[in-house]
Amino acid sequence: MNPTPESDPAWLTEGERLPKPTLRPEARQRSLEAAFAALSSAQRISYQEKSRLRKFVNFHTLGWAACWITAGILWLQSPPSAPSSDSSATVMGPIYQQPMPQDPEMAKIIASLYPQRTDGGGYYFGLRY
Amino acid sequence: MQSLTALDLQRLHTAYADGVFRYFWTATGHVTDAEDLVQEFFVKLATHGRAILTAQIERAWIFTVARKLTLDWHRRHQRRPQCDASADPTDLILTTTEDPDAALLGNELLLALASLPPDQRVVAELRLWEGLSLREIAESQSIPLQTVASRLRYALDKLRSKLQHLYSEIS
Numbered sequence: 001m002n003p004t005p006e007s008d009p010a011w012l013t014e015g016e017r018l019p020k021p022t023l024r025p026e027a028r029q030r031s032l033e034a035a036f037a038a039l040s041s042a043q044r045i046s047y048q049e050k051s052r053l054r055k056f057v058n059f060h061t062l063g064w065a066a067c068w069i070t071a072g073i074l075w076l077q078s079p080p081s082a083p084s085s086d087s088s089a090t091v092m093g094p095i096y097q098q099p100m101p102q103d104p105e106m107a108k109i110i111a112s113l114y115p116q117r118t119d120g121g122g123y124y125f126g127l128r129y
Numbered sequence: 130m131q132s133l134t135a136l137d138l139q140r141l142h143t144a145y146a147d148g149v150f151r152y153f154w155t156a157t158g159h160v161t162d163a164e165d166l167v168q169e170f171f172v173k174l175a176t177h178g179r180a181i182l183t184a185q186i187e188r189a190w191i192f193t194v195a196r197k198l199t200l201d202w203h204r205r206h207q208r209r210p211q212c213d214a215s216a217d218p219t220d221l222i223l224t225t226t227e228d229p230d231a232a233l234l235g236n237e238l239l240l241a242l243a244s245l246p247p248d249q250r251v252v253a254e255l256r257l258w259e260g261l262s263l264r265e266i267a268e269s270q271s272i273p274l275q276t277v278a279s280r281l282r283y284a285l286d287k288l289r290s291k292l293q294h295l296y297s298e299i300s
Contacts, residue, residue, distance in 0.1 A: 019235035023150040027164040035171035042176045
């Protein structure tokens with residue numbers, strides 16, 4: 001029985017030992033140069049992306065920090081609020097309260113426009129406080 | 130994740146440029162297309178090849194990527210692999226050897242391989258020239274192990290019948 005390639009491992013070894021086709025030198029050089037160019041381009045793009053991300057993070061970090069600092073300063077500088085809601089009416093009421101006009105026609109019109117706000121001989125422009 | 134360095138790329142090119150060229154030649158049947166695919170392969174490796182640094186079997190990973198590139202090539206050319214009945218061995222450069230018998234055998238093997246159907250040719254090339262195990266071939270080509278064994282058996286039967294006269298002389 002003739003030895004077959006499968007039954008004889010030497011056949012495969014022989015196949016591996018035989019001369020094989022190889023890449024032409026110019027094609028080898030071309031592929032190597034293209035690969036290195038692609039690698040440097042990929043590295044440059046990767047660096048640019050990292051740089052862009054860093055700028056984005058820095059910008060937003062600084063922006064938010066500035067917002068919070070401004071808000072804090074405004075809060076510290078703002079006047080204290082009134083102690084209760086009732087007192088605001090007491091404080092603000094006289095400021096906005098206007099005397100009723102002398103003209104009766106106009107007084108009637110205003111009374112119809114602000115039926116809830118014409119108490120005490122004046123009206124309040126419809127403001128609520 | 131660690132990225133590919135120039136040294137890695139140089140090492141991979143030295144180790145696999147000829148192997149992937151032979152693979153592309155057996156898969157496409159054309160020397161110039163194979164050379165273009167080698168260039169495309171290493172460009173792809175340089176840009177997206179970080180996974181190779183963590184691959185368990187490096188050469189199986191290499192030929193997996195090569196197979197995907199070959200499929201893309203067939204899609205681009207709207208050609209199925211089966212349409213290329215035989216490969217064209219002209220313009221191929223064999224490694225030089227001082228042994229005239231080895232040179233003759235190498236040339237005969239090349240011609241015999243070129244006449245095989247593409248599926249069997251690829252499996253035979255990976256086994257005979259690249260020395261991949263059947264399991265590595267199955268993994269890299271995404272085909273069952275039994276199919277690899279079957280294709281290799283058919284390929285070797287055909288090679289044996291074509292090279293019987295030379296094989297008898299060397300055995």
